[in-house]
Amino acid sequence: MDIANPPVEHDEDAAHLASLGYTYDTTYKREMSFWGNVSLGFTYLSPIAGVYSMFAISLGTAGPPMAWAVIIALVGQFLVALVFGEVVSNYPVSGGVYPWSRRLWGRKWAWMNGWIYVVALVGTIAAVAFGAAPFVGAVFGASLSPVATVVIAIAALAVATVLNFSGTKVLSWAATVGLVAEMIGALVIGGYLLLFGRQWDFSIFFDNMGIGLDAPGGYLGAFAAAALIGMYAYYGFEANGDVAEEIKDPSRVVPRAMRMTLYIGGFATTLLTFSLTLAVPNFLAVADGSVADPIADALQNAFGPVYPVAMFVIVVAFVSCITSLQAAASRLVYSMSRDHFLPASNFLSKFNERRHVPSNALLTAAFFPALILVLSLMLEDALTAMVSFGTVGIYMGFGMVVLAALRARILGWKPAGKFTMGRWAYPVNILALIWGVLAVANILWPRPTGGGWAEDYLLIMTTVGVIAVGWIYMLVSKAYARGDAPAADASGPLATVVR
Incomplete structure (x- = not known):
């Protein structure tokens, strides 16, 4: 498929993109550096946001041993990152999971993966x-009312949108600032707590303190529920590939950036999780709900007057995370719309020619999250359902790529990018798929919430609903049949026949 604008440079990147069926898109500029790409993935991953969002729940569910979940998840996600690195090296096209699925499996698989991932x-x-x-x-x-919370959330979303509209260089800069802020936050907070705020010795990581023993499935069930802290922490590396057309030599750079994202993110997440756990004075108070926010208590005790400064660093991390998430979403929406897969594709594929960003896709990636935030004031379950689906949808999107890669290998796909796993490809791909299936099953598993069966099964019902809506729309509209971008060509004619 030819993009309307003619190519402006005939370098190796343009030639590779042309070989994949796309003429170099002049609206994109290859202005993102290796470290800018790492920063984008890192701030999407956002150890501070991930750990702080789940710490109290996980600690109260399974006690101090829950910290090991971040190590387990890091290993599992690293396997996925290796598969992704091989795929993006072969197909360095903007949009991530959608174009990868399209080339590895076919149009219908790509539509469903793109739909699930956009909603997530x-x-x-x-x-x-x-x-x-x-x-x-x-x-x-200040203590915030529900309305004030939503107003501030929309303001943070607006800041992220302005940063994204400013172009690839500003996006790269904003992501780098976020990385520096998060690393300072992780090193200062984690290091200080380890040196001066530690309440326990390291043996507590092998002692559940009696927490979780009465959970469904015993302590193993409690640990599985608490393990969500690890699963929430490591999925930013996909964003490295979302901007593949904005990086020089993406076939080589992006796979390295994915791995580096997990190296740095894994270090920061592990440091924060273990240091915060050691600084909690009373685990049983967290488990019984007497202490609702153990992180705030630990940081206030440790930092005293400079506590607001620590909170400001966390705010910077959250805004950087929103910016990177929005960038990833906009590139995915643009990628699908330029292939005419989405409703209003002509509108969604428009670019701001001065800023070199997919302007309408960015507006879409701001409008719908803002709409959910506003609706949460009237329909609390709307936010709960969409937020709950976010993580499982991302893991499903990852798993669909991993499965498509394994299927393509069986059909004869021979990766030809600058990064390949060689003889390790099959075992890594199979282990990554097993990990992904277990992760999705664990996230979806209905657990007692005290709100009745509807609340216990809300995530499963939301997931089924999202898949059903996407599947029905795909079949009725035949969206998957639009456009002429290549599909199911990873392993040649055989893949096209069986797609």
Whole structure:
């Protein structure tokens, strides 16, 4: 498929993109550096946002051993990142999971993966924006009403949108600022707590303190529920590939950036999780709900007068995370719309020629999260359902790519990018798929919430609903048949026959 604008440079990147069926798109500029790409993935991953969102729940569910979940999830997600690295090296096209699925499997698979991932990102953007608001309040020592929380969340979303509209260089800069802020936050907070705020020795990580023993399935069931802290922490590396057309030599750079994102993110997440756990004075108070926010208590005790400064660093991390999530969502929407897969594709594929960004896709990635935030004031379950689907939808999107890669290998796909796993490809791909299936099953597993069966099964019902709506729309509209971008060509004619 030819993009309307003619190519402006005939370098290796343009030639590779042309070989994949796309003429170099002059609306994109390859202005993002390796570290800018790492920063984008890192701030999407956002250890501070992930850990702070789930710490109290996980600690109260399974006690101190829940910290090991961040190590387990890091290993599992690293396997997925290796598969992604091989795929994006072969197909360095903007949009991430959608174009990868399209080339590895086919049009229908790509539509469903793109649909699931777009909905998941919208929910995740809303969730992160909502989660940023209390920390803004903490900077000023204020307790926020529901309306104030939503207003601040939308303001954070607006800041992220302005940064994204400013172009790839500003996006790269904003992501780098976020990375620096998060690393300073992780090193200062984690290091200080380890040196001066530690209440326990390291043996507590092998002692559940009696927490979780009466959970369904015993302590193993409790640990599985608490393990969501790890699963929430490591999925930003996909964003490295979302901007593949904005990076020089993406076939080589993006796979490296994905791995580096997990190296740095894994270090920061592990440091924060373990240091915060060691600084909690009373685990049983967290488990019984007497202490609702153990992080705030630990940081206030440790930092005293400079507590608002720590909160400000966290706010910067949240805004950077929103910016990166929105960038990823906009590139995915643009990628699908330029292939004419989405409703209003002509509108969604428009670019701001001066800023070199997909302007209408960016507006879409701001409008729908803001709409969910506003609706949460009237329909609390709307935010709950969308936020809950965010993580499982992202893991499903990842798993669909991993499965498509394994299927393509079986059909004869031979990766030809600058990063390949060689003889390790099959075992890594299979292990990554097993990990992904277990992760999705664990996130979806209905657990007692005290709100009745509807609340216990809300995530499953939301997931089924999202899949059903996407599947029905795809079949009725035949969206998957539009456009002439290549599909199911990873392993040649055989893949096209069986797609």
